[in-house]
Amino acid sequence: MSDPVIVGVDGSASGFDAVDLAAREAHPREAPLRIVLALGRPSVRLPTGTAPWNPGDQGLEAMALGVLARAEERAHQVAPGIEITRSVGAGEAFEVLEIESRSAVPAALGSRGRSAFAGLLLGSTAVRLAAHGRCPLMVVRGRAAPTGPVLLAVDGSPAGQAAVEFAFAETALRKAPLVARHVWNTWSEGAYEGPGDPLTAVVVDVAHLRETGQHLMDVAVASSQEDVPQVAVERRPVRSRIRPALIDVSRQAQLVVTGARGRGGFTALLLGSVGQALLHHAHCTVTVTVTVVRGKE
CATH class of the missing domain: 3.40.50.12370 (Rossmann fold)
Known part of the structure; x- marks a missing residue:
């Protein structure tokens, strides 16, 4: 089987744009698409009285499953018939995606993530993964000229x-x-x-x-x-x-x-x-x- 194209998602608009890109990359390669969501401890200070962070919390789990389902739906709309797998990784986004990148060609990310989930995909993740990842990294930016070079x-x-x-x-x-x-x-x-x-x-x-x-x-x-x-x-x-x-x-x-x-x-x-x-x-x-x-x- 071909190495998968991986895409990191976090529920942000930029992340879903990366799903579209990754699906378009997977199709002509006849490669599977792997949708990855990382659940890491938030780096921001939580308000007093907030329940301790728990990656097994049902609300957080429901959010993750919802993001993955929406991402898979978008991928099938862009490239019907491609093979898709999902992965939820426990850890900081860069750590999870760096491990995934060891068996991927290429990886795709949005340029900005959801700062409300500080442990998920942030803009800094793209920069760090570009420096330390193990495969080509495609980062969605701006509006590409569809017929451009x-x-x-x-x-x-x-x-x-x-x-x-x-x-x-x-x-x-x-x-x-x-x-x-x-x-x-x-x-x-x-x-x-x-x-x-x-x-x-x-x-x-x-x-x-x-x-x-x-x-x-x-x-x-x-x-x-x-x-x-x-x-x-x-x-x-x-x-x-x-x-x-x-x-x-x-x-x-x-x-x-x-x-x-x-x-x-x-x-x-x-x-x-x-x-x-x-x-x-x-x-x-x-x-x-x-x-x-x-x-x-």
């Missing part, structure tokens, strides 16, 4: 290669155009390390940086282009500020794909600044890919 952020890093492979495979499933974009500026390749604006700082050879960016893109997509030849990719290096440029072009895209880490100076960060910026500000669904050897830490 899949946008691939290319940085030439080893971690970014997983994003390239996922973007080609996803584009083939969606039968959509693929635009690979490498954004460069005068800080690229360590050409400029001083203060100031990376667009206006003086460097010796801007043409060389442009050629380097084009070569980086060509090398990054070459292997996937051979593996998925039916996908026509437009390679477009752009001189600009990286995060604003990618956020802006996401207005015309149906999906943005990026790696969890890039070529920046903060290599110890599990989720790079570009990935974080897209998760918070992109105008369409964002996929953050990870490079993980299954079964190993």
Whole structure:
């Protein structure tokens, strides 16, 4: 059986939007859909006189079952006939979903959850799962352009290669155009390390940086282009500020794909600044890919 597509739900509108996305992802993959709801201890201070938190409480159980039933109904409306399983996990949302992600490709979440259930799915869960999850994470954002391209952020890093492979495979499933974009500026390749604006700082050879960016893109997509030849990719290096440029072009895209880490100076960060910026500000669904050897830490 294929690895399942998993989706985290908590009863929020954003979570149900993620169910729609996950069902659309499961159908062409001929993969089962697994709907996951986490019940964790609330992190907010409960009012005086409130009964102690109890995950076995009948009211909480009824709420959970109701959310799962509604999510399953929506999934069947989007993709009739797909196999669906449900799971209620005891624990904080990130912990439950991280475990589920070990056997999933991909996982889907809403960008915001229900803050009234502080132990359930919150916006921070998406950021943490993007950094520490074990499969590509798709986070529903904004309003995707239904006929727009899949946008691939290319940085030439080893971690970014997983994003390239996922973007080609996803584009083939969606039968959509693929635009690979490498954004460069005068800080690229360590050409400029001083203060100031990376667009206006003086460097010796801007043409060389442009050629380097084009070569980086060509090398990054070459292997996937051979593996998925039916996908026509437009390679477009752009001189600009990286995060604003990618956020802006996401207005015309149906999906943005990026790696969890890039070529920046903060290599110890599990989720790079570009990935974080897209998760918070992109105008369409964002996929953050990870490079993980299954079964190993």
